Amino acid sequence: MTLPASQKxxxxxxxxxxxxxxxxxxxxxxxxxxxxxxxxxxxxxxxxMWPNVVTxxxxxxxxxxxxxxxxxxxxxxxxxxxxxxxxxxxxxxAIGYIELFRGLPALITLLFVGYxxxxxxxxxxxxxTLGVGSAxxxxxxxxxxxxxxxxxxxxxxxxxxxxxxxxxMSKTRTMFTIVLPQAFRIIIPPLTxxxxxxxxxxxxxxxxxxxxxxxxxxxxxxxxxxxxxxxTPLTVAALIYLIITLPLTFLVRRLERSAAKAR
Amino acid sequence: MNVxxxxxxxxxxxxxxxxxxxxxxxVDSGEVVCVLGPSGSGKSTLLRCLNRLEExxxxxxxxxxxxxxxxxxDVDQLRTMIGMVFQQFNLFPHLNVRRNLTVGQxxxxxxxxxxxxxxAEDMLERVGLSEKIDEYPIRLxxxxxxxxxxARALSMQPKMMLFDEPTSALDxxxxxxxxxxxxxxxxxxxxxxxxxxxxxxxxxxxxxxVFMDQGVVVEQGPPEQVLSDPSEERTKQFLRMVxxx
Numbered sequence: 001m002t003l004p005a006s007q008k009x010x011x012x013x014x015x016x017x018x019x020x021x022x023x024x025x026x027x028x029x030x031x032x033x034x035x036x037x038x039x040x041x042x043x044x045x046x047x048x049m050w051p052n053v054v055t056x057x058x059x060x061x062x063x064x065x066x067x068x069x070x071x072x073x074x075x076x077x078x079x080x081x082x083x084x085x086x087x088x089x090x091x092x093x094a095i096g097y098i099e100l101f102r103g104l105p106a107l108i109t110l111l112f113v114g115y116x117x118x119x120x121x122x123x124x125x126x127x128x129t130l131g132v133g134s135a136x137x138x139x140x141x142x143x144x145x146x147x148x149x150x151x152x153x154x155x156x157x158x159x160x161x162x163x164x165x166x167x168x169m170s171k172t173r174t175m176f177t178i179v180l181p182q183a184f185r186i187i188i189p190p191l192t193x194x195x196x197x198x199x200x201x202x203x204x205x206x207x208x209x210x211x212x213x214x215x216x217x218x219x220x221x222x223x224x225x226x227x228x229x230x231x232t233p234l235t236v237a238a239l240i241y242l243i244i245t246l247p248l249t250f251l252v253r254r255l256e257r258s259a260a261k262a263r
Numbered sequence: 264m265n266v267x268x269x270x271x272x273x274x275x276x277x278x279x280x281x282x283x284x285x286x287x288x289x290v291d292s293g294e295v296v297c298v299l300g301p302s303g304s305g306k307s308t309l310l311r312c313l314n315r316l317e318e319x320x321x322x323x324x325x326x327x328x329x330x331x332x333x334x335x336x337d338v339d340q341l342r343t344m345i346g347m348v349f350q351q352f353n354l355f356p357h358l359n360v361r362r363n364l365t366v367g368q369x370x371x372x373x374x375x376x377x378x379x380x381x382x383a384e385d386m387l388e389r390v391g392l393s394e395k396i397d398e399y400p401i402r403l404x405x406x407x408x409x410x411x412x413x414a415r416a417l418s419m420q421p422k423m424m425l426f427d428e429p430t431s432a433l434d435x436x437x438x439x440x441x442x443x444x445x446x447x448x449x450x451x452x453x454x455x456x457x458x459x460x461x462x463x464x465x466x467x468x469x470x471x472x473v474f475m476d477q478g479v480v481v482e483q484g485p486p487e488q489v490l491s492d493p494s495e496e497r498t499k500q501f502l503r504m505v506x507x508x
Contacts, residue, residue: 162316163353163412167367167419168343177366181357 045232057220064202067134072141079146101143110136114208129214133205148190152183192252265292267454273322282308284478295455297465300475306458314345346416346424352408354400364418386414406437423454474498
């Protein structure tokens with residue numbers, strides 16, 4: 001006996017629902033919910049973290065991210081302009097830099113900056129964890145953002161710079177007053193994505209060592225987990241990360257949609 | 264009469280394509296020259312060589328007596344004397360109309376803000392769009408955008424104006440307003456070189472019509488002669504094709 005196509009689809013969907021429900025049921029039955037609650041959602045432990053988890057850890061995460069982003073952006077702009085330079089040596093340097101630091105784990109770069117340089121030269125970047133870590137992340141972020149900025153510059157129609165040049169503007173003036181402002185509008189969404197990636201990458205700062213004042217969210221949660229022998233601090237940290245990143249990703253989606261509309 | 268544009272033995276290739284094959288052409292000060300020809304004849308390339316948006320391969324171009332093709336020439340400075348209007352308008356979309364008209368004046372000519380604003384207002388009035396001064400380009404129709412683009416070029420108070428198919432991207436009903444502005448410019452004595460397909464405009468506004476094909480000037484002369492009684496077969500053929508449409 002053959003069933004009509006529409007009934008076949010309905011039968012298949014019902015079977016899939018049933019399977020899914022079964023899996024959920026089994027997980028629910030065999031999980032020790034009390035243990036989960038005690039170890040991941042322990043309100044007493046969470047309360048102990050207050051207020052330092054926000055006033056120190058979350059603030060540090062935000063400050064580290066902001067400085068990394070700022071330094072990385074300046075570096076990226078420089079690299080993007082070099083990448084588009086008419087001088088072959090500048091182009092080659094930019095390409096080499098971008099490929100190098102996009103090819104390395106961020107952790108390696110952080111280790112180079114945080115330990116390699118002091119070992120080699122007996123000199124440490126100023127600013128402690130903030131200075132060293134942000135410089136390290138900026139080096140990496142600069143490589144990624146340089147490609148984003150370059151793509152933005154190339155997305156501005158040629159006619160724009162031709163019109164500017166025909167008014168007598170120099171190459172540099174054309175770039176800064178006509179091309180870059182339009183390029184930045186185009187790349188706000190991908191740059192915001194870059195910012196979200198950076199927020200998460202600041203969790204690597206643990207490798208640089210820290211004092212109670214310089215801990216960011218992940219390090220703070222990890223230490224609190226050790227001392228309280230409970231995993232709740234991780235949950236709290238995760239929630240705070242989401243509170244910071246979700247609005248940003250939401251913003252990106254809105255910006256992308258309005259940019260698509262403007263075209 | 265002064266020679267505004269003096270083109271000698273101009274050659275330009277794109278790869279294997281020899282687009283300009285030895286152009287000799289002069290435009291007198293105050294003269295309106297329309298350049299006609301089939302697409303691919305090199306007329307836009309010729310225009311774009313005049314302010315070196317395209318680099319000529321050989322030959323020379325004198326702008327108001329100064330050689331812009333000289334490697335030592337101050338191209339940026341010479342460009343301020345040459346207004347250019349593009350097929351796609353190329354207004355700066357991130358700047359409002361006022362800033363579109365002043366960004367070159369303040370940045371390149373170093374005019375004071377007040378003076379630049381005054382010039383911008385005068386030029387906008389000239390193209391009949393004074394009320395649009397605070398709008399952004401995207402809010403304007405194609406015809407209005409092109410008129411603003413003309414005003415932007417005029418704001419630099421250039422000695423001559425180049426028009427690269429200024430009405431080709433416009434809906435038919437918007438062509439007239441742009442041609443009107445160009446006609447009044449011509450009447451005011453502006454030196455103009457216009458690459459166009461508008462035979463009617465060439466007929467009434469041009470002092471001279473230049474017909475180009477395959478990288479050379481085929482013939483030139485007063486519009487009534489070139490357009491009504493051409494001597495070259497290629498010109499006749501082109502005019503037949505254009506008029507059939």
